[in-house]
Amino acid sequence: MIKSKDDIRAYLRDNSCSKVKLAIVDIDGILRGKIVSADKFRTILDGGMGFCAVVFGWDMEDKSYDNVNVTGWHNGYPDFDAMVDIKTFRQIPWEDDIPFFLADFSNEKGEGLDVCPRTLLKRINNRALEMGFKSQFSEEFEWFNFETTPDGYYGQELSKTKPLTPGMFGYSILKASQKSPFFHDLFDYCHRFGIPLEGLHTETGPGVYEAAIQYGDILTAADRAVLFKTSVKEIAYKHGIMATFMAKWSEKLPGNGGHVHQSLWDLDLESNLFHDQNDPLHMSALMKQYIAGQLYCLPHMLPLVAPTINSYKRLVEGAWAPTTLTWGVDNRTTALRVLSRGKSSTRLETRVVGSDVNPYLAMSACLAAGLYGIAHQLPLNQPASVGNGYRDFSNGTLPTSLQEATAQMKESAVAKELFGEAFVEHFCNTREWECREFAASVTDWERKRYFEII
Incomplete structure (x- = not known):
């Protein structure tokens, strides 16, 4: 059983692992990650890693938000400090059992990047404890x-x-x-x-x-x-x-x-x-x-x-x-x-x-x-x-629409108490972006309804 960093190092050595897959989760719940060499992963175990901030600066189609502060063109999309959670170790059976780990932007106490979803959950779970x-x-x-x-x-x-x-x-x-x-x-x-x-x-x-x-x-x-x-x-x-x-x-x-x-x-x-x-x-x-x-x-x-x-x-x-x-x-x-x-x-x-x-x-x-x-x-x-x-x-x-629900959450003192002002601002801005993207698109419904008869 893997319980420590030494256990992981021994596993990589004993199983002749040449690579490891890592992933974090963005604001939409999408896994963003990479494969790294086993040697690189050993250094990550010791000192953490940098992970590109763009994962919180773009939407699910990789379009850059124009309304968020955490990262963007204004700060050059730097790397943020990320930590691998060794307790998430597993092997992907449909990919030749390659080792896999989740990472996030916080420590065990949930101290870290306010807009990281896994960080938020750690913080609220610690509140329960x-x-x-x-x-x-x-x-x-x-x-x-x-x-x-x-x-x-x-x-x-x-x-x-x-x-x-x-x-x-x-x-x-x-x-x-x-x-x-x-x-x-x-x-x-x-x-x-x-x-x-x-x-x-x-x-x-x-x-x-x-x-x-x-x-x-x-x-x-x-x-x-x-x-x-x-x-x-x-x-x-x-x-x-x-x-x-x-x-x-x-x-x-x-x-x-x-x-x-x-x-x-x-x-x-x-x-x-x-x-x-x-x-x-x-x-x-x-x-x-x-x-x-x-x-x-x-x-x-x-x-x-x-x-x-x-x-x-x-x-x-x-x-x-x-x-x-x-x-x-x-x-x-x-x-x-x-x-x-x-x-x-x-x-x-x-x-x-x-x-x-x-x-x-x-x-x-x-x-x-x-x-x-x-x-x-x-x-x-x-x-x-x-x-x-x-x-x-x-x-x-x-509420009956994302626009209505987001407007209510953005102004809510209750939401800010529950999740923190920084998270609420960033998340609601991403939902407003989602609403704008939809409003700008022409749908099949519109084409079928208006193309000939209007």
């Missing part, structure tokens, strides 16, 4: 799979790309067997890559799969979730398949969720602090405060869990994604779903989160908002929604 809580999290993803390659995809009408399997077959054993080599490679490779899955199945929609990742401490859970999305895409490529984690592929089909499951435990991980056997719903007072915190904070931080233009096309009534500020017990029509059947399994599922999120930011948002409720001892006065949560407007509704 200081309050006496260990956070146990996991994320589950839904995504579409298509029978095409990148060359084929961009060479055809995108909306007509062929799904992996036709029809609407949620939880189908038959459809899972139809492309079983890909299906089983996903499960087995993820396990070997340190992303253990609790379950993998087809979801409703053509070519849609869903995977539930095994829970763990929040930083481990976020690492697994980030690596899962890229792993799925890389494994899919090897089968002539493309996978998308877009929140909404088609207005005619359900969207892709990235639901976050969460609970707080004592520091010895012996007691689930969300469970109370004597409560009618088996919910502790702490859990109720945590839920109240999320309900209160969601409008102040929605872009962290719905970060793209496309995210808000998923958050529509009757499409298995919430639209109202609601909670319920085992209710899939509410924003927050309480699962409290067992002492160890009592947890909260935040269903607003889409599959297109940066997991570090989504989990940071969930935990920070919950801790806000505990710190401020917010009462859960809002009753649980029973039945159709889409019709429960008692606590209001969610």
